[in-house]
Amino acid sequence: MDTQTPAEEIAATESAKVDQIDPEQVVAELMEKIQAEDSKRVVATLNGHDFTIAELKRVFDCVADPTDWRKPWSAWVPFQAVGLVREAVRWFHGDFPKIHGFRPIDGKILMSGEGYQGW
Secondary structure (H helix, E strand, C coil): CCCCCHHHHHHHHHHHHHHCCCHHHHHHHHHHHHHHHHCCCEEEEECCEEEEHHHHHHHHHHHCCCCCCCCCEEEEEEHHHHHHHHHHHHHHHCCCCEEEEEECCCCEEEEEECCCCCC
16 A cells, blocks of 8 residues: 655645746746836936836937947937936936037937947
């Protein structure tokens, strides 16, 4: 007769549960949860308005190199968006963008950055 003690039954059940866990799926689910929470976190305040990581990312994506976000960049930015672009670049690149010129015809400012500074 093959009788298991209650402790052995629990151990066998828990072992079976562990065998069913897919580590890659667990990590993917945790990363998705972390990113969803982070996207709502306020990380910058400009002129009394709070901005989340997700909002700064949308701004950053407008000026970042589309082939590799870590590369140096330059862009003509509407005058009203200069402060927001500066905050987005500081958050994602750890860099202070430079201003190189002004185009009076449409009020845009030429800005650039040296790329990701955390290499």
